[in-house]
Amino acid sequence: MVIKSVELSLVCGVTSKIPAGTLPEFAFAGRSNVGKSTLINGLMNRKALARVSSQPGKTQTINYYRINEQFHLVDLPGYGYARANVKVKEQWGKMIERYLSTSAQLRAVFLLLDIRHEPTGQDVMMYDWILQAGITPVIIATKSDKIKRSQLQKQVALLRRTLREESHVLPDKEAGQIRIIPWSGQTKAGREEIYAVLDQLLTQGPADGTPAVEAEESVQGVTPEPAAE
């Protein structure tokens, strides 16, 4: 995938109506601070178009980034921010559910999980919401630069096992097919594999709830042309 143009095209507040939209959408969900905005910037070849912060709870709106006039990357507000008040947490849940159930253009949801930690109850709940909405979930294991290479497969297996064991939705036989892509915002490792998923889903048409087939092996060392700043 070559990124030719990116722009913030829409910001949707808690009370805003979710737009019907015409371009395919890929959404990014996950705990506050897991690295959603960092991943979106990495995919767009931008340092800071999506706002990144070490303070959790930065993204509290649904932000739509239009790429190549062809599709949207959708930055969803993070959950699990302990200091958010009850009302904010409640609004968050409603907003995400509304987004998942009303977005006709949604092709896949990337659910981000920190590669270092076992998924929380909220992570599993989010995973189940995505499945229940009939959307293809793709797991991104973030911050892979923070663990040793030798630990990578073990941690990916932990994420897979927890989702499989804790999910209330996924039937057993499909559980082995949960797709997990390790990613680092620091080294950009994993980016080509994520682009391959986007390319595949863009050519394939709307998600039908079946897990994506394995994409081609990522081509190491090939980076897309940088977008004009």
Ligand SMILES: Nc1nc2c(ncn2[C@@H]2O[C@H](COP(=O)(O)OP(=O)(O)OP(=O)(O)O)[C@@H](O)[C@H]2O)c(=O)[nH]1
């Ligand atoms: N080392 C490392 N740090 C990362 C990575 N991804 C994100 N971070 C850092 O983690 C912090 C949170 O990143 P964000 O991208 O703002 O997280 P977010 O999920 O968008 O957070 P909210 O907007 O609060 O939901 C920032 O300090 C990032 O620099 C990564 O892959 N590796």
Ligand SMILES: [Mg+2]
């Ligand atoms: Mg964010």
